[in-house]
Amino acid sequence: MPLFLDSRAAGFDRSFTEFLGAKRESSADVDGIVADIIADVAHRGDEAVIELTERFDNLKLTPQTMAFSQGEIDTAVKTVPKEERAALELAAERIRAYHERQLPEDARWTDDTGAELGWRWSAVDAAGLYVPGGLASYPSSVLMNAIPAAVAGVERLVICAPTPNGAVNPLVLCAARLAGVETIYRIGGAQAVAALAYGTNTIAKVDKITGPGNAYVAAAKRRVFGRVGIDMIAGPSEILVIADKDNNPDWIAVDMLSQAEHDESAQAILITDDPDFGEAVARAIDKRLETLERAAIAGPSWRDNGAVITVRDMEEAIELSDRIAPEHLEIACAGAEDVAGRIRHAGAIFIGQWTPEAIGDYVGGPNHVLPTARSARFSSGLSVLDFMKRTTLARMTPAALRAIGPAAETLAISESLEAHGLSVRARLDALNEGED
Amino acid sequence: MPLFLDSRAAGFDRSFTEFLGAKRESSADVDGIVADIIADVAHRGDEAVIELTERFDNLKLTPQTMAFSQGEIDTAVKTVPKEERAALELAAERIRAYHERQLPEDARWTDDTGAELGWRWSAVDAAGLYVPGGLASYPSSVLMNAIPAAVAGVERLVICAPTPNGAVNPLVLCAARLAGVETIYRIGGAQAVAALAYGTNTIAKVDKITGPGNAYVAAAKRRVFGRVGIDMIAGPSEILVIADKDNNPDWIAVDMLSQAEHDESAQAILITDDPDFGEAVARAIDKRLETLERAAIAGPSWRDNGAVITVRDMEEAIELSDRIAPEHLEIACAGAEDVAGRIRHAGAIFIGQWTPEAIGDYVGGPNHVLPTARSARFSSGLSVLDFMKRTTLARMTPAALRAIGPAAETLAISESLEAHGLSVRARLDALNEGED
Known part of the structure; x- marks a missing residue:
């Protein structure tokens, strides 16, 4: 029976706090297994990915069949009923329109010392989207991950989607195509995350990995975080x-x-x-x-x-x-x-x-x-910003350096970072000599 | 001797790639130790924090002395020379002015179906800033972490700064005060990260942990990621x-x-x-x-x-x-x-x-x-956005639901998520009955 609570009842706060703290997920510790899988893929590349896919997905791949061919995608896409395709198209169009509004603006200004300051946003070069297989293989998730990346301007977008026993959902391939993703690998689990993070002969490494997955995928994402960006642990x-x-x-x-x-x-x-x-x-x-x-x-x-x-x-x-x-x-x-x-x-x-x-x-x-x-x-839901990063910009003039340089030098000395101070002092001295 | 490379030389690309891949950090594996420390603090709270601080920082604390008193901060701040204080103030002012421009805008619009869409940004409730002790205890880092949080609108901001043998840098306390941080705990290492993530009787848990640290701090941040937000692994x-x-x-x-x-x-x-x-x-x-x-x-x-x-x-x-x-x-x-x-x-x-x-x-x-x-x-440098999150908003009208609901129902059915479809269908049916 579900829990019934009444805020007027005695002990409500304790019951509510307990309810909040209750852990819903089975906490199977897969971290050790995942660490081994990642190390294996990092060292043996394709060979490891192929072996692991045979073991976990009962599917025998070669480097040539790791990705779906365009012909295979064409064939699958053709089997998608018209009504479903139209629904996917409407979804894609609306998701794109919403996310286009998220594109951030660059900024550049000059402050009262004459210093020019600002920032500039740019997309990551390559992103890998994880799409779970089996029951939880949702074409809508393909759109929700791939479209923000495409809107951000990511040049290389790939999908990893396990196909246990070779079974594939044609709508997933159709959604990928609608979102502009051409490369879809038939691999999943921690081995897919490792391949995306480390690269193999067949799979080029990416800069960012997003998408939901099971406990193995979650543990693998946590482990490769830092080497690549990840979205979140779902x-x-x-x-x-x-x-x-x-x-x-x-x-x-x-x-x-x-x-x-x-x-x-x-x-x-x-x-x-x-x-x-x-x-x-x-x-x-x-x-x-x-x-x-x-x-x-x-x-x-x-x-x-x-x-x-x-x-x-x-x-x-x-x-x-x-x-x-x-x-x-x-x-x-x-x-x-x-x-x-x-x-x-x-x-x-x-x-x-x-x-x-x-x-x-x-x-x-x-x-x-x-x-x-x-x-x-x-934290926030996935957005265009997850596929972009910001570079800050600063440009001093001699006048700006005169105005704020001495404070930088003072702080550098107080932090015992002499070279920091010298890099400012060398320029201030030149300016002062110039004045003589 | 530093490496000298010339792009015109034979084998340059290989040399450059090797140079890129070279690992500079000692890869001491502290993960096991850190896991134990976190579990200990999660279970025993203050008691564990106090024991670990005595062991690692040679400092005996009580729950009462874990945070600096306002009197202690006053006394330390008074010892800061005028020139250094002025430099910190200039820095704080300029950092604040830059980061205020990063405050993101909310959005709300109505599309052609009549659906209202948008998002709203809000600050995290509480953030903990880690400030390393010893050599790398930089007041400038206090400003760089605390000011974006304050600009974001974070209500509760606390600092953890280890004070090995009780030694403290008065400029760190002065910078904290300038940035508006009142609570500064004399604790560090993985135990500080654990206390911020899990909370103890004395230290209330926070939602986000930022700031640089040694290998133990980095490993601890990686472990608590998900339970709380973190900035990055530096x-x-x-x-x-x-x-x-x-x-x-x-x-x-x-x-x-x-x-x-x-x-x-x-x-x-x-x-x-x-x-x-x-x-x-x-x-x-x-x-x-x-x-x-x-x-x-x-x-x-x-x-x-x-x-x-x-x-x-x-x-x-x-x-x-x-x-x-x-x-x-x-x-x-x-x-x-x-x-x-x-x-x-x-x-x-x-x-x-x-x-x-x-x-x-x-x-x-x-x-x-x-x-x-x-x-x-x-990824990007620390910013106001690191202390905020975005909530998306959607409000359908009957007309909007009529326009886009059927596509949602189609996709729900194709994903075998019947209740998703029914939640749309129940409303569409009511609308159709209303028309009869």
Whole structure:
């Protein structure tokens, strides 16, 4: 049974804190295995990747078949039904339009000493997108990872997608093509991350690796972080819905199930100011679970990790929501816009009853790669900025150096960094001589 | 002797690639020790922090003395000479002015379906800044970490600074006060990072940890990444100077030594189109090393890691520079502005002969916490954005949902995520009924 909490009940704060601290993911320690895989790929390259792919994905590759050929992609893309292709195209177009607005601006100005200051943004040269195989192989994730990279201006974009037993989802290839990705490797797991980070004879190394994955992929990303950039370590999905009684309980129920059906470790939470409404949603969830295709996943998720929290008022809902720092936050209550404006920690907010979270998974425009496990406290969803970096610029004139150089020299001396001071002093002395 | 390379020589590319791949840092594997320290602090809190501080810093603390009292800070700040205080104030003012321009803008717009989209930036609630002790305890780093956080709007800012044997640098405390940081803990190492990430009875946990540190601090930051945000894993400092013959060789020499004096693992590289100028700089470095206070550090750094690379022209200099992706790049040649404009990978660029890199360490305005070890390929220097996160916003209207909902439903079904589709369908059905 999901957890029912009432903020007016004795011991609520302790129960809520315990609920917040509960760990949903199985903490299988795969770090040692992953370290060995990475070392193996770093040393033996293609050979290791091929062996590991045979072992883990039951697929025998050669350097020649590691990537899909353009012909193979063509063939797969042709099997995609027209309606699905059109839906992918609409999604791609809307995601592109949203992310194009994220392109950051360069800046350059002259301050009152005459110093020119500024910064300039540029794209990374190459990015590798990880696309999980099997059940969690989502074409929408291909769009959400590849389009921001393309908008950023990344020149070389590749995808790694495992194809266990050789099975491939044609929509993944179709989404890759729509996003402009030409190179798709049939490899996955820690070996794919290692190949992208270290490079092999066949796979050129990249500068940034993004995309979700299982525990092995997550551990591998953590290990190669620093050698390459990574996006984040993704955990199971979460949704928090803040709703008052003026909602259809069934709509809220399916919204919550749309996260619960991802994974048994996923979490759906309802915060409401009306206990009767909370119970109505719980009943509606039970009813939907009777027929839901993925009830075997959504059911345990709801029962083990779900929660209905009754609060005194929306003030309290905002406060609890910020403590949860949810990945997805749906706000369906009177004054939803005002409530949304006061939330500080959330990956994505869906405002009003006409905005089911699933819209954001596919066609809304914002990214669906979002911070999980309370990391919205300090991190953001994937964006164009993840594929760019900023170079700061400074240009002194003799006058600017005269104005601020002596302070730099003073601080250098106080930090016992003589050469730092000398590099300023040598120029100031030349300027002073020039004046004589 | 530093490495001398000439791009016209046979085998240059291989030599350059080897040079790029050379590892400068001692790779002491401290990961196991750090894992134990973190587990210990996570479980025993203050008690573990106190024991570890006694063991590593030879300093006996109590929960009451873990943080400096305001009186202790007052007393220390009073000992700072007037000139140094004024220099710190100028630095703080300029760093603040630069970083205030980085504050990102929120966005909100309505698209042609009537959907409202956008995003909103907000600061993290709490940040912990790590300030190394001993030799590398730099008040300038306090400003460079704390001011962006303060500009971002971080409400709770704390510093951890080890004080081996109780020794403290009054300028560090003065810089903290100038930057608006009130709480400074006398703890360091992996135990400080663990305390900031997990919290203890005395030390409240934070959301983001930034600042440089030794191998233990770096390993600890990598381990707690995900539970809290971190800035980057910093390596030894580097400078690349691109200079033609119209420069004073001694100026370039002290610029290069200003990185070499940081650390024996630091690296200073000159790229020039004039071999005679390269030799003149090398001679000037040798001459300066005869008297430099930190010759015992800068000498080995220059001899073991330094390099002079002669190129055919500045075109080639740009290309090699991007392969190096230097932390600091000084451009002192004809057309410096144009060369700077064509560089793609560098943490910070210093343009023209009047801009020694040391200006950027202290008073230029841009941040001096910059990506090392070629990570400027994919990451940026510290900025206000490191202390903020972005929440995406979406609000559908019935008309917008009618326009894009069916595509979301199609994609949900194709991904076998039935509840995702139902959450859209339930609303579309209600809209259609409303029409009947």
